[in-house]
Amino acid sequence: METSVNFILPDHEEFYKWSLETDITKWALRFACDMITIVVTGERSYLMASYYNILSNKKVKNSNTAIEDPERFIQGIKNHLSGFTYFLYFSPFLHYHIPFIKDQVKATLKNWDYLFKIIDLIIEKRRKEIEEILVGDELRNDMLITLIVTNTVRDINRTNNGRDNISRPITDDKIRANLLDSFQDGIDTTANTFSFIVYYICKHHHVKKKIVDEIDSIFLSKTFFHLKYDDLLKLEYCDAIINENLNNKVRNKFSLLTFGGGLRICPGRRLAIIELLFLMVILFGKYEVELVDMNAPLKVKSKATTTCGELPIKIKLRK
Numbered sequence: 001m002e003t004s005v006n007f008i009l010p011d012h013e014e015f016y017k018w019s020l021e022t023d024i025t026k027w028a029l030r031f032a033c034d035m036i037t038i039v040v041t042g043e044r045s046y047l048m049a050s051y052y053n054i055l056s057n058k059k060v061k062n063s064n065t066a067i068e069d070p071e072r073f074i075q076g077i078k079n080h081l082s083g084f085t086y087f088l089y090f091s092p093f094l095h096y097h098i099p100f101i102k103d104q105v106k107a108t109l110k111n112w113d114y115l116f117k118i119i120d121l122i123i124e125k126r127r128k129e130i131e132e133i134l135v136g137d138e139l140r141n142d143m144l145i146t147l148i149v150t151n152t153v154r155d156i157n158r159t160n161n162g163r164d165n166i167s168r169p170i171t172d173d174k175i176r177a178n179l180l181d182s183f184q185d186g187i188d189t190t191a192n193t194f195s196f197i198v199y200y201i202c203k204h205h206h207v208k209k210k211i212v213d214e215i216d217s218i219f220l221s222k223t224f225f226h227l228k229y230d231d232l233l234k235l236e237y238c239d240a241i242i243n244e245n246l247n248n249k250v251r252n253k254f255s256l257l258t259f260g261g262g263l264r265i266c267p268g269r270r271l272a273i274i275e276l277l278f279l280m281v282i283l284f285g286k287y288e289v290e291l292v293d294m295n296a297p298l299k300v301k302s303k304a305t306t307t308c309g310e311l312p313i314k315i316k317l318r319k
Ligand code: HEM
Pocket: 036, 181, 182, 185, 186, 187, 189, 190, 193, 257, 258, 259, 260, 261, 262, 263, 264, 265, 266, 267, 268, 269, 271, 272
């Protein structure tokens, strides 16, 4: 079966004329959020399209989505990522009694209300769609649908072993928590990794050239909006760059420690690699890419996780 990945940016002539300075971290954050939203929930979030609207004179309309305000949604995800650390590091006593922490906790809870409302809407929408499909007919294959149908008559793996606690359908609040987990763990991580990759590639011209040559040898057309999964897997050099960036150790079963290991190994690691390859093709295949300041060090912020503050780059359409 042929699987293709459709880029979320509108396939618009205006886009090809782009020649500008942009913060690639912002770009990658929106891309990763679009990818997670579609892969995990089946919903489109149009974050890249809304970013395009900020940068371009031609505006793209987004319709039929539970996420009405894409920029607010991305801010909500970012606030969630910074806000949950107050629950990680500070006890409930401090939440109530230290003024600064109290304010942050209040804002985080308010933000949760906003995100929960959107996620609940998506779950409700998907439940309705499933109800309209006859039992036995094929359903789309995303994480949300799997969570909704688990232990229901539509679950092909259903086993009733008489133990109620593991044969009950999953409740909406648990489904919501699982979805939020994916947003929390899968967006910033991918966006930051991509920013680090771009930084190091731009620092080393011979590496950049090899990457562009490999992309050109596999993707003949300059319109990279409908990438085939199988073609992405042919990008051996790009894949090696990603792995090098993630971990300098010799490759073996346990070498990619960035994704953890054992039972709790990152379940999104395959998706992350595909996203990173995809971003490399889109960025380096289409544009000449340079750092705005070749001498500036990486703006790394280390809190609960290590992130890239911003990475200004210049992009110009390739001749
Ligand atoms: C470059 C990108 C990514 C990196 C570096 C990364 C890294 C990690 C690491 C180190 C862990 C902890 C593993 C352990 O405890 O041993 C983890 C867990 C997790 N990751 Fe990722 N991840 C990335 C992308 C993603 C994506 C795209 C998703 C999308 C679904 C995702 C979802 C998760 C989840 C749900 C967990 C928790 C698993 C559990 O607790 O059992 N991650 N990730």
